Amino acid sequence: MKINSLTKVSNKPKFYLIFHCNLAFSSIDEDQLNEVIAKSYFPLLEIVKSTNTKTGIELSGYTLEKLSKLAPLFIDELKILSKSGLVEVIASGYQQIIGPIVPYKVNVKNQELGLKVYENFLGIKPRVAFLNEQVFSKSMVDIYKEFYDAICMEWNNPYSINAHYWQESYGFAPAIAKGIKTQIPIIWTNSILFQQFQRTATSQNTLENYLSMIERFIKKGYRYLPIYSSDLEVFNFRPGRFNTENNINTNEWKNIEKIFLALKNYGEFLLPCEVLQFANKKIALDLSNPVYPIIVKKQPKYSLSRWSVAGLGGHYINTLCHNCYDSTKNKADKKSWK
Template sequence: MRDAFLFFHLNLAFSSVAPERRPEVIARCYHPLLDLAEHHDLPVGVELSGWTLARIAELDPAWIRRCAALLAAGRIELIGSGWTQLIGPLAPAEVNRHNQRLGREACVHHLGVAPQLALVNEMAWADSLVGVYADAGYQGLLMDRDNIRLAQDLHGQPMRALPTAALGPDGRQLPVLWTDSNLFQNLQRAVHGDRPADEYLAYVEHRAGHDGLPLPIYCNDAEVFDFRPGRFHTETAPADGEWQRLATLCRRLRDERGLQWRLPSQALRIDQATRPARPSPLGSIAHPVPVKKQAKYNLNRWSVTGRDDLWLNSQCHQLTRQLMRQAGAGDTPDWALLCELWASDLRTHITDGRWQQALQRLEQALTASSAAEPVTADPAGPGALESLGEVAADGLDWQPLPADGRLQLRSAGQEITTRLEADGQRLRITHAALDLTLDLRRGLTLHRVAWTAHDGRALLVNLPQGHFDGIALAADFYSGGLLMEVPGSRQRLTDLERVQPRWALHQGWLLLGARLPLADGALDKRVAVRLHDGALALHDGFDGVSRPLGTLRVGQLTLGPDAHRHPLSIEIAQGGPVAERLALDRPVRHGQAVSALVSSSGGFGGGAGQLRLHDSQGPLLDLRWDPARCAAQPMLTHEPAAPHPYTRLGWSLCELDDTSRPGGRLRDFTLLLQPAPGRQA
C-alpha cells in the first residue's frame, strides 16, 4: 500500500478572475473541495493566502464555519502561504517577513489555527528564504520537486535521492514535502476528460511503484474544476460534475490501486521517517530560483515581463523603503497593502480593471508614505545609493573632451588623468586605484578595467572574435554594452557606435557621457569614476525609448581571464536576510530562450540590489544597483571553453513571454562596481 496526499491551492486573487466572479468561485470550487473531506472521506490539504481567507469570510461566512469544523475534526489540514502570493526571491526580506506574519495571523483570526506547513508561492524558491519561513513559525515546506531535481542535477536518479530538508545559508533547515507537476497535471486531464480514467489509474500505479515516496497526487489550483478562469482562448467549458469525477478517481485509487490517503503533514512525517536525513541547498547556479512546472515558468515571468513588471517592482521597492522608514519613526505602516501590491497575480494575466485599480492604490500609497522624508536608506552599503543618484543626475555642466583626450583633474586629494590611445579609438583613464580603458569605437564599452586591488590585472574586458576556440563563441563580447531585440519587427539594436564623449566633474565623480540613437528615442550613456576610491559606475538612461515587446539587456560584463582564480562563485541575498553562495560549477545559460515565445530561462532574485563575485582567493567584486530606481533582473552566462571559461553577467530590463503586453515604462539603470572589501593588492 502506497501513501498519497493531495492539497488544493485557493486564490481569489487569480490574475484573470474578475472580482465579481469570486462568489461563483467559492460556490463552484471551494465548497465542493470541503465536500471531499466531509462526504467522501478524503483527507485533504487546503492552502490559501490570508487575503483570500479574508475575502471568503466577507463573501461566504458559511464556508469559514465549515472549514473550521473540518479542521477541528482533523479531516482537513490548513497550509499557509502568506498574506498574498508573492514571489519571495524578488522581494526584500522585510516584505517576506511581514507577508508570512500577516498570513499566519489571518489563519488564527478566521479559523483558529496557525498552519505548520507552508506552500512556497508559485514554487519560486531561493535558499535565502529558509530563515524567513523558520522565523515565521513553520515546521516544514511544500515545494515542487521537478525543478529541484533539475537544479540539483538529479536526472536519472531515484526520487529518494531528493533532499529531505532545505538548507539555508545560515545553516538552518526546514523539512520539505515534495509535490509533482506531472502528477497534478495528469489528474487535471483525467478530471477534464482529456485522459481516460483507466489510463490515468495505470499511470499512477506505475508512479507508485517507481517513486518510493508519498505520492503528491494533486497539489495545485482548486479553481480549475467546475470553473474556468478564462485566461486562455483554448480553455474548454467546464462539464458539471468535475468535483464528483475527481472524488471518484480518488476513491478508485484507494480501492483499486491501493493508495492510502494521508494529510500532508502525515505524509511528511512518513517521508522523514523512512529516509536518511539529507539537508541540502535546493538551488544551484544554473537554477538559482527554481519555480513551478515547465521551463516557460521562470523567475523572469514576474520580474521583467507582464504589463509592466519592471516599473511595478521598482515602485514596490520604493514603497517598501518608505514604509520601513515609517516603522522606524514609530508609525504603523500598511504592510498588508504593500504585500498585495507585490502579489504575483498583478504580474501575469491581470485583467484591465484590476490592473488600473492596482496602479491607483500604488500611487495613493506612495503619496501617503512619501510625507516621511525622501528615500535615502542605503541597504546596499554606505553611500551606494546616493552615489548612483549622482551618476544619474540631470543638469550637469558637460564639456567637450579635448582633441587629444587629455584631462588632469584633482578632487578629494585624488588625481585622475585621461588620454587617447590606439589611433584615437580608446580613452585611457588612470587613477591610483583604477586603470580603465574605454572603447570609443564601440559606444564607451569597457575595453579594459583593472583595479589596484586586483594587482592591476584586467577583471573586465572586451574580448574580440577569435579569442575563444571553436565556432560556438566566435563573436565579439563587450563589457558595458546594451542589446535590444524585438522579434516582431526583426530588430536587433546595440549601442556599439562610434562616440565623441563629453565629460563633467560632479560631486566627486568624473563622468564621461555620450548620446546615441536607440529605437524610437535616445540612449544617454555614462561611465563614471569616483575620485576618492576609484569605484566605477555605468548608467543607461532612456530618453523617449519605448519599452520593447522583446528583450532589453544592459550592464553586460565580460570577465577577463587573468584577474581571478577559479572556482568562481556568486553571493546574493534572494528574498531572505542572509545571502547565499552559488558556485559556478556547471554551465549557466539564464539568457537562453526557452522557445520563440519565451526569451530567457531564469536569473537571480535581485531584490537586495547587490551581488558579490568571489574567486578561490576570496571576495573579488561588488556590484550594486538600486531596485527602487530600477528593479533590473541579474542574469549570468557561464560556459566551459578554451583557452578559459566564458563568464558574463548582465541585467535585463525586459523579457518576452506569454504574459508580455505592449506599453509600459523603461527605467534608467545605474550599476556601481568596486573591488570587494578585504581584497588588497
C-alpha cells in the same frame, strides 16, 4: 486540528492532497468570485466529507479575508473540518508574493500578517507552508524556518537540474532542504502528478490511464505521492479568458470523487503534516545550484520574470515599488503593510 504526533498508518503507499485557493487569481474577475466559490470552493469541502478523504487546503490570508465577506459559511465549514483532523490548512502568507524577488522584511511581514489572519478566522497556526508559485531560493528556507515546521516545493525541476548528483529515490519521501544558514523538512509536490489529476478530473484523460500512471510511480518506489498540489479554481469553473480552455462537459467533482475512491484501493490519504513523520532526515539537499540559483515550477516558460515587474517602464515601476517599501519598512501598523 487533532493530530497525533505519530499517526498510525499501514504499509500501503501514502497519498496527500494540497488544493491551492487564490481569490486574487489574476484570471478571475471580481464579479466572478461568488461563482467560483460556489462551483469550486464549497464542492471541495463537500467531497472531503462525503468521501472521508484527508485533504490539505492552502490559502492566503487575503483569500481568507475575502471568503469571510463573500462566503462566511465556507470559513465556518473549514474551521470545523480543520478541528476534526480531516482538513489541514496550509499557509502561504498574507499575499501570494514571490519571495526571492522582494526584500527580506517584506517576506517576514507577509508571513506574520498571514499567521494573524489564520489565527483570527480559524483559530489555528499552520505547521506547513506552500512556497508561492513554487519559486525557491535558499533564502526561503531560512525565512520559512522562522515560522513553520516544513515547506512544500516541487520535485520535478530541482531533480532535473541536479540529475547528475541526485538519485530519483530522493523524491520517494519527504526530505530536507538546505538554506543558507539552516535546514527545513520539505514535502514534495509534483507537476506531472497534478497535471494528470487535472486532465482526468476534466475528462481529458481516462480514469484507467490515470491509475496506470499511479501504478508506475508506486512500482518505481514512490511511497508518498502528492496526488494533487495545484489550483482549486480549475474544477467546474473556467474564467473564459483563454482560447485553450476546454469545455465543462460533466460535473468534474464527480470525476474527482471517482479518483479519490479508486486511489483508496491502492493506498491511504494522509494530511501533509502527517507525511512529515516519514521524512528521510539523512537526505539533506541543495535544491538550487550556481547555474539555477532560483527554481520555478513546471515548464521553463515559468521563468522568474513571469512575476517580476519587467518590460517597458519596468525600471520606473520598480522604483515606485522600492520607494513604497522605503516609506513603509519602519512602520509597525499592519494596515500600512497590507
